[in-house]
Amino acid sequence: MSSNLQTIKVACSNCSLRELCMPVGLDDQQLKRIDDIVAVRRKVKRGGTLFRNGEAFTSLFAIRTGFFKTCVATEDGRDQVTGFQMAGEIIGLDGIVNDRHTCDAVALEDAEVCVMPFERIEELSREVTALQTHVHKIMSREIVREHGVMLLLGSMRAEERLAAFLLNLVQRLHARGFSQSELVLRMTREEIGSYLGLKLETVSRTFSKFVEEGIVEVKQRHVRIVNTEALKRIVNSQQACH
Template sequence: MTPQTIKVACSNCNLRELCMPLGLSEEQLKRLDEVIAVRRKVKRGGTLFRNGEPFTSLFAIRTGFFKTCVATEDGRDQVTGFQMAGEIIGLDGIVSDRHTCDAVALEDAEVCVMPFENIEELSREVKALQHHVHKIMSREIVREHGVMLLLGSMRAEERLAAFLLNLVQRLHARGFSQSELVLRMTREEIGSYLGLKLETVSRTFSKFVEEGIVEVKQRHVRIVDANALRNIVNSQQARH
């Protein structure tokens, strides 16, 4: 079945500030609307793109939550990232013209399809757009680097604290609460991303609950003491 496609208008989108550069003229926005003419729905558990598929488009997530993952040699799924509404997904394909991971919806989602060829063409004319695309790519590189540092040197509680702070900060930028979040991913997926065993993730969550740092009800997490989480992360940096 082909994914449902709907006509979309960037100029009326409430995620515009997150996805697209500010200060575009009406004419430029109109051009952008013509480039990004299609929306696509992905059901929970469905795949937006797969490792090895030809890269043709970037995707702006309108609603929903994704994970990117790669299959390891022993057949396990290694989670490489989590992406949420207002973020761009698919940048992995730019280098070799093929996607290097699978993108799986963790809940029903909707994305705007942004054909890369058209975006590049328009970027040459609209410098603000070119700068914005570079900024998005740079942000991804910085985030990847952060994850590598996280996995290279942090203890379990430091990894989980940094993960929760990063998630809540990204959600807050999208107008959500600074202290409450619903985890769209499983404990196992968090473990895969952070390089921790499932038991370690569960044990670390329990430790945070005991210490009064967070409250957890199934997938609902409330950060009671954000400073305590920051101190956990900063204590690691102080050691180096």
């Protein structure tokens, strides 16, 4: 494991993702103190694990490059995907409650993360209120996201689930400066199905339906959203029914 750790000085102040994972409006001295905390980067190869279910929780991780999935093993030995995380997002919050991680975090492509020791973040949060507020915001966003997934799984048809998933993904990528309509799926159809509570065949069939209706174009993992409004209508028709 130590071979994965590189003690490179990471300057949050110079990082292009700073606006996404650090609070805005810190002065130079406060930023320097955060820079001092985030002293280590860790590389994770595609298919490698950043942390495992049951492992002691010591740090949060800011994803610098790459894409992760979080998953838990079900009682019958299947992997249940609980989320997908991308560059600029913080991963590892699941460990705060019981000081142990409650899921596995697996890299879906070669990735690099900044290691943020949680004790140090807590110490600094007490002095820098902007950081404390930011950590709370990140946690809150995670709760809202999970709530959204529960709604998704509780009441939506397959088309609505996939439409909501694609819209959410493209919106998060757009916040990172990527296209509003084109994306490369880093996860397999099977992993999407696991996350959305759908069988693999249903995911494939729903993608095909969207293609037939001229809503998306799909070439293997490349997806181009041709008609964003149509996707929004599919999701909103569900909400209108309630």
